[in-house]
Structures are given as structure tokens and as C-alpha cells.
Amino acid sequence: MITVTEALDQLFALARPTGVEKVPLIEAAGRILARPMSARRTQPPFASSAMDGYAVASAAPGDRLTVIGESAAGHRFDRPVVPGEAVRIFTGAPVPAGAIRVVIQEDVTRQDSTILIGDRLDSGDNIRPAGGDFAEGAQFDAPRKLSASDIALLASMNIARVPVARRPKVALISTGDELVMPGETPGPDQIIASNTFGLHALLSSEGANPRLLPIARDNATSLKHAFSLVDDADLVITIGGASVGDHDLVAPVAEELGMQRAFHKVAMRPGKPLMSGRLSGERGAMMIGLPGNPVSAMVCGHVFVLPVVRVMLGLPPVAAPRLRAPLARELGQNGPREHYMRATLTEEGLTAFDRQDSSLLSVLGQANALLVRPPHDPARAKNEVVDYLPL
């Protein structure tokens, strides 16, 4: 069995970036910007007022100034202002030449076309300099996942379309005679396919484009039929049938179909029977075979599938980011496999659930962290600091 790090390295070597497409900015939130952008204009393009008030060339308490015109947002006052004069100005409007500050309207008394400066003036000039936010040509780095703030910034740079990574197409195949879809009526020996739905949600949230294929039954013909439907998927994920039982057919069938296997079995818990390789054929999609136990499939989703999707989206090949927190309760010694324990993180620290069987989705649902224990980690006392993956 290989380690989690070795498995990740092999997965990263198999993952191919999907390429780039251009999308309107309005559709770009959450997408991965593929190439750096540069601002197409300076913002603000002119010195502008930060407040509603009067633009002046000089002002001291008690001064009387003559109001000579108005500058509003979108409509500048086109003459210079000189000492003794003031221009009525509003937030966002261009500051006229000669003005050194904007006195806010609360600090003046207006009478017809004259203003009297009050007896206290704050120190700010209330002028936003041209280019104070960014200058034309300013760089916006890539690759990066575009947040709502990024979209606002790109819009103000006058960028209407952006190059983003194409969403990886992922075909999801559940395997097993026991499975029916949610909403169907299961037979007495059947259960509901849950992993496929969990994986679909996980993949969508990371920017992939997942698609559920029909459930493959536990025979080679049905599984081959499912594989025949993967079409132009970039990544094929099977769920279940990965272990050593008589009905675990994914590895032999995939190999019969020409899959070049990179590895099978990883020293982790849950998730041991994980496999990966590349399917044969023109496009040769990457394949990941996940274990069927529901929590195993979801843990492998966080630990392996999401980092692979990120590489396909052009992001760097890095493991799922880990954080550290103290233990709120002691832990016994770990066995030979890296253990991802469902846990809760509260202000007191991390508490692993007592029940860690890989079939228990209800425990996964209550967890907000996967506490990570290295192979053979010794017993740990309360308050010792350990690694975890946030969920």
C-alpha cells in the first residue's frame, strides 16, 4: 500500500488541465481565472470628491466664499477655482482645478451664493486622487478563484469577459445490485445510493461539471455499459466495487477496457481500496475508483478528488489545506493507516466521535472537521495540537 502523499502525487501526475474558455464577467463568479488581467483604465480617472460639500482653493474658519458653480457626478465644473471662491460639489464628482479640499456641507452656512465657513474644520481634504484605487495597466493575478470582490474589481477595470478554466466534466458511476436512486422504492435487500449525490455536490461546489451515469449492477456487462457512456468526460469516478470481494469488479473490468492502473490501495482509513489510472482511447480520461462505504467515498472526495479537480482547473498541485487545533479530549494510539476521524471543532478544541465506522453518514453529517492522525501516531493528551481538515 502506498501513502496518502504518494497517492496524491500519482493523482496529480494523471490530472490534466482542461483548457481555457472565455465567459462574460456576470457568469465568472467562482470560476478560476486562467490568465492575468490588466486594468483597462485608471480608477478614479480624475480627482473626485469623497463628500458632499464645497470645493475650495483655501478655507479658514470665518471665511466667506462665493459659490461660482456646481460639479456633480457625471457633470464636471470646467473652470478653475481660486481663493475666495467655492464650487458646490457632490460625492464622486470631479474636483475642479485649483481646489485643495472639499469642505463638507455640515461645516458651512449657506446664504444665496455665499458660504460662511464654520469655526471647526476637519483635517481631511476629502479628495480621492486620480488612480488612488488602481492605474491603467495594473495587474490582476491568475490563476485564482474569482470571488464576488474580484468580480467587482474586474468590472471597475472595464473588463467584460474573462478567460477561465473550463469546468472539468466528471462522470459518476455507482456500482452495486443493492442500490436504487433516492425517491425509488428499494427491495428488501436494497439501500439508497447516497455517495453519488454527496460526490456530485462536492464536485459542483468546487467548480466541476459532474454527471450521474446509470447505476452499474454487479456484473461485467452492466459495468462495461456504464463505462461506454462516459463520453467526453475528463474524469470518471466509480464508487464501490473497489475491494477484494467476488462482486468487486471495477479493477478487473476497467483493466479489461484498457485502463492503465497507477495504484490500488492507500494506507488510509477510511478509503483503503482507492484506485486510479487512465482509461484507454483517444482522450483517455483519468479514472478514480472510490471505495463504496459512504464515508470512505466522501473522505476520499475531500482528500483526493477535490485537489485533483483544482489541478484540472489550473491551480497548483497541493493537498487539501490543513489547519491545527488543540484536542478537547484525549485520543488513543493510531494504527498503521493515516486516519481521517470525523470530529467536531468548538471553542474548546477538537473532539473525535466515538463511532468511526465508515458506513455512518449521520456521524459525518454532525462533523465539521476531519481530524488527521499520521500512521502509528502515539496516544495524545487533551490540549495537544493536531491537524484537521475543515469540512
Ligand SMILES: Nc1nc2c(c(=O)[nH]1)N[C@H]1C(S)=C(S)[C@@H](COP(=O)(O)OP(=O)(O)OC[C@H]3O[C@@H](n4cnc5c(N)ncnc54)[C@H](O)[C@@H]3O)O[C@H]1N2
Ligand atoms: N476482506 C476484506 N473486505 C473488505 C476490505 C478488505 O480489505 N478486505 N476492505 C473494506 C473496506 S476498508 C472498504 S472501504 C470496503 C470497500 O468496498 P468496495 O469499494 O468494494 O464497496 P462495496 O463493497 O461496493 O460497498 C461497500 C458498502 O458501501 C455501500 N455502497 C456502495 N456504493 C454505495 C453508494 N453509491 N451509496 C451508498 N452506499 C453505497 C454498499 O452497499 C456496502 O455497504 O470494503 C471492505 N471490505
Ligand code: MOO
Ligand atoms: O477504508 Mo474503508 O474505506 O475503512 O471503510
